[in-house]
Amino acid sequence: MENNKLMTNNTYYITTPIYYVNDKPHLGHAYTSVACDAIARYMRLDGMEVKFLTGTDEHGQKVEKSAKAAGVPPQAFVDEVSEHFREMGQILHLTNDDFIRTTQPRHIKAAQEMWKRLEASGDIYLANYGGWYATRDEAFYAESELIDGKAPTGAEVEWVEEPSYFFKLSKYEQPLLDFYSANPDFILPESRRNEVLSFVKGGLKDLSISRTTFEWGIPVPGDEAHIMYVWLDALTNYWTAADGKWPADLHMVGKDILRFHAVYWPAFLMSAKLELPKRVFAHGWWTIEGEKMSKSLGNVVAPAHLVEKYGLDQTRYFLLREVPFGSDGNFSRQSMFDRINADLANNIGNLAQRTLSMIAKNCDGAVPVLDPAVTLPQDVALMDLVRVTSATTHNSAREQMQRCKFAEVIGAILHMSSTANEYIDKEAPWTLKKTDLARMNAVLYYLAESIRCIAIMLQPFTPDAAAKLLDQLAVPADERLFLHLTPQFALKAGTPLPKPEGVFPRLVAETV
Ligand code: MSP
Secondary structure, three states, X not given: OOOHHHOOOOEEEEEOOOEEOOOOOOHXXXXXXXXXXXXXXXXXXXXXXXXXXXXXXXXOHHHHHHHHHHOOOHHHHHHHHHHHHHHHHHHOOOOOOEEEEOOOHHHHHHHHHHHHHHXXXXXXXXXXXXXXXXXXXXXXXXXXXXXXXXXXXXXXXEXXXXXXXXXXXXXXXXXXXXXXXXXXXXXXXXHHHHHHHHHHHOOOOOEEOEEOOOOXXXXXXXXXXXXXXXXXXXXXXXXXXXXXXXXXXXXXXXXXXXXXXXXXXXXXXXXXXXXXXXXXXXXXOEEEOOEEOOOOOOOOOOHHHHHHHHOHHHHHHXXXXXXXXXXXXXXXXXHHHXXXXXXXXXXXXXXXXXXXXXXXXXXXXXXXXXXXXXXOHHHHHHHHHHHHHHHHHHOHHHHHHHOOOHHHHHHHHHHHHHHHHHHHHHHOHHHHHHHOHHHHHHHHHHHXXXXXXXXXXXXXXXXXXXXXXXXXXXXXXXXXXXXXXXXXXXXXXOOEOXXXXXXXXXXXXXXX
């Protein structure tokens, strides 16, 4: 069997954070979602049965305040804003299998069930809460954490004093530390893991998990004067929508919300006697032209705007390639322009354009005939590289994708493309056309077969352009998985090809 995974654990469950509906989608949301989408597509191409979940986080004080400010009842408000996130998914061509909203009955039921499970474990007690709360972060802060009277994130805090149910988080300090050490790859990247470890080692206090001073939330079972703390409600979404696929293989989150996912969530799950997710990956943050993205600075980048200006594949590619995933990155028009032209237009696009237009003009618009008698060592070298890189994709790059090493995987694809470009320059099929037709055909065949493999591997990252390339090579729709990278599925001489068109146009300065 080519793929062992098909016989063992064949499902892969991946989640984005669910987005707050107090705001319209921006670059940060698009980033998390596109990263998950690339992994989801990758795993499907690798023969896995994928569940990819995204959605919206609709309860809590922040949303209640935004609805009030808009003069709309909260339900009408969340209905509208949630729709913007669904649209973002369409604009980015996300392949999520489900879209959860925390106001849905299925979720309210699951969140209350989660509460009862924590209660059944003896981990919930009623007391009084007095402390600082930052609505923007929907988080409690200890006095000692405040910096100049604000939350460490810069959010405004207010003093909150009310009866509250508490979760015995302190009880899970040691079990969490044991879990992290038994599962060293649970939190990635490693630098973030160390941060979480030192936070937990610093001591965990019990967590306030209900509020009484506002209404927009899920009622606490058995005590409706309280509503559930929005993070307990929100985190439970992953379980609500699991559809028998629990535990999740990967929760993708931004670094700002790692603590909720790597500390609170596993503790809740331990208490609820449910399996823990396999991995939490915390990615970095984007600044915009060197500045923090914020409404007050007026520099918020809308995903739809990028897609319109640069193209969808180009936008997805830039986000995943520009910075090593996990690090912070800076978005600038110049870097986007340079990256798209260098990697997509001048490298992959140019290779495809040169090869396919020569084939259209000189090979009767069909896959060229390969005469093995004229094969030279440089052809074998190119094919070896393509096959080895493809095989790596099939094996070790799977692990790289699970660890979110996008830049590495993309780098390997680019290397194939650069090598093929060097090959076309050296072999110069435009010259062979006049001197040696059999060699010209062979060279064009090897180039076309390289493009086939490059396009198959590009699918998770630039899905539309990859599909166009595969269409132009007349690769059947059911022969585009990673298992089809092998020579057995190589292009067949004489297959008629459609008229080629460019897939990655070069950007010109005036247009951006
Ligand atoms: N609702 C919570 C998540 C609950 S999950 C159970 C939330 N929502 S959010 O809409 O504020 O943020 C969602 C994601 O966007 C987070 O992962 C966050 O890191 C990410 N980003 C927000 N701004 C960002 C950048 N400037 N750059 C990169 N990602 C950023 O938090």
